[in-house]
Amino acid sequence: MKKAIALSYEEQMAAPKVVAKGSEIVAERILEEAIRHNIPIRQDQTLLTLLDAIEVSEQVPPELYGVIAELFAFLYQLDHEGITKK
Template identity: 50%
Template sequence: MADTRKKAAALRYDAKKDAAPKVVAKGSGKIAEKILEIAKEHNIPIRDDPQLVEVLSTLDIYQEIPPELYRAVAEILAFVYRMTKKVQ
């Protein structure tokens, strides 16, 4: 039976310090809801991508994303950049 609970993952990327974005939070159910709540409270853009969340949820906290995810995460970073430019 498939797991139908909501899942979430949060990424952080500091181009000056990090070689690649890192997973800084992940979880399902109540934890996913809390991650989304905190993101909304801090006006952090949220993108719904269940397939990417599935992959990110297999990584350890503070683990840099592997090269095979660079393209997918680059698309998210571009989305975040566009969203934050609209807000400013």
């Protein structure tokens, strides 16, 4: 079963939050929107399983901060490399 979860984080937020999640058709739509807006997509089944327990609009719990920090650092690096290569 195809699943997707979208996270959002801004500096003024206490923690990242789940902004969208779904299976099958909804997952496809989430991925299409990410592609359309040039939002990086990462496939990580373990992380997906952990985040699937969080409801939309809820913040990521403290026990996941470490893994989410690694994810955002990875995405920041991708973005930074993309900017410097232009």
